[in-house]
Amino acid sequence: MADEHFESFWKALTSAKDVAVFTGAGVSTLSGIKDFRGKDGVYSKPWQGYNVEDILSIPMFKKDPAIFYAWAREFCYCLDRFSPCIVHTVLAKLEEKGMIGGVMTQNIDILHQKAGSKRVLEVHGSPSCHHCLKCRKTFGYDDIAPTVMRGDVPKCECGGVIKPDIIFYGESLDSDTLEACFDWAQKCDLMLVLGSSLTVQPAASIPLCAWQSGAKVAIVNAQPTPLDSLAAFHFDDLKSFAEAIELKLSLGDPS
């Protein structure tokens, strides 16, 4: 991707003081994780007669958590099968070099952390934390995954059901996380959007907020997004975009 458009993006990236990054499902699909909302996404077909949106809703979870955990065996608790892709690793390197300030993500697969990213704002929550619905005791992913994979519903010693801290339908997004995202969007001078079609609210308004506060927006996504017309930079192919950055970094070309 040694073209002029990429070169001017690179110049913007390397001269920006504060670069915010927002990632969506497209980054995870490069790691082989199924897209929840895409055309062939997990949400588009029922699972054992249940709508996935119902499985992921709070009322159904409270009524029968076994349905969620049976579904989640396939989708949330086998994350050790997946490795970070080039986008995850490039973002971790950029953060290590101080060229980006971390990442905000819609993804719930912990792959940014696995790649080495330190500051990860997980807009839709994270399965890396769980809590007991009765006594609020917290548990990590590794405490819970083996139980779920055995086919059991994880329970606390107090008898309460344990729930992952991913945002279910009927729950609001975490206000501290959202506030941190919008804060960052307002302060940054470049907002990089990777692999998100920017259709899910309110997360999609984060890049818009950056643009309204005067930041340049760069969008890398295979499909068009509602913010394409505002974007100073646009690329279709996430993988070759990440490869171009990796090449720049390997050449030691920070300017």
Ligand SMILES: [Zn+2]
């Ligand atoms: Zn408990």
